[in-house]
Amino acid sequence: MIFSKKKEIVTPYSVEECGSCKAISKRKFKEGDYIFKNTDSCSPCKGQLSIVKIFGEVLKV
């Protein structure tokens, strides 16, 4: 239908940044994630990764 509303699917993502090499990686949100939480260590430089952003990306279908 021309005027029918598109359904929105929101996928949550967490963005991690390494404290030393500043590398940024994006992954799917896991329960227990929160902004500024220290997570794993960075695989190339062994620095501390922390979550800098959590957001939902909208997909219209």
Place this chain on the structure above:
Amino acid sequence: MEFLGINIDKLFDANDQSNPLMWLVWIVPIIIFMFYGQRIQLQITSSEISKSLEKLKTYKEETKKELIEYIKTTLKPSTDPSPKIDRFFEHFTIMPVDMDPNGIVQKVRHVMRSREDFTRLQVKAFSPDISGLEASKIENIMEVANTLHLLYKIVRHLFLTAKKQNNFPLILPLQMMMPFIMEEAEALKTAVSAFKQGQPLGDGIGPMVVGKMMLGTEKKTAAFETVWSEHEYEGRKLYLMKAEGPAATVGRPGDALEKILSENQLDIIVMVDAALKLEGEESGSVAQGFGAAIGGIGTDRFQMEEIATKHKIPIYAIVVKQSIKDAITIMKKEIADSAEKVTSQVYEIIKENTKTGQSVLVIGVGNTLGVSQ
């Protein structure tokens, strides 16, 4: 064309002004609409509102079911929480008398805080060992479910009253308000998922900006569920304040400001908050202004304005525009991406409006769910 001795072509000849049947074809609907027009319109409008009301009922029931399921799975209470939840939904709040408005803000604050304390105790009663984070999530979901319950009851009351009285003008304001009510109801329903998973909301952009500035500093309690810390920036002393994350709380910024000011000298206050965008404006756009940027019922804003006026402290505000849905559901990418821009504007305001040696209080206003410091 002849049928039973009647000339059909002549009978429906629209060009023939003297044709009595054509007169009836025009006049009968006019008479019907003159006397029954409002009733017909009432029926059409009623069926539209009835559909929305059904949707609202589904939202209300689904949210309540989600809340009960969440309490059962996370807290594992010994008894069924449903009767308690049902009783909670029927609680009401009587606002103070406003015939004499003198001192009404303190009275409103007292009533609202009593209500918040009651909700907190209700949640604690499900499981005494519940963590602060989990309790705050349940409190927020309870508030969402309660708001949907209230919305449904009010809309149903207005709808049934209009139908009972057969009163078309009474149903018109409801028909006009229905799209806005449904937009809010949909946003509230979607918000439950974010609260359950502890995801930051669009409203959390203020705490996110200030939380980043607070990283690596010593956090002290400023008021109930509110923290503050000290920092240096280009010779200025910065006091940073936000609700204590990652719990789902807005803290008590009014009380916190009073405490910080009782111990320190402040030259300017900078507030960062989310603000409702106008239709056509983009989500995540940043704007600057003056005055206390803080929503809610108005008691905190009143307290902060009064303190700032008494001490002649200018208040600068930075807001991130978003819709009501964006504000209470998981933070959109555009809003999260605006954090760097807001931070640089905070530092710009500090540099432009203070001299070396002066002090600034930066407040991140909003629900700090999923945002620590």
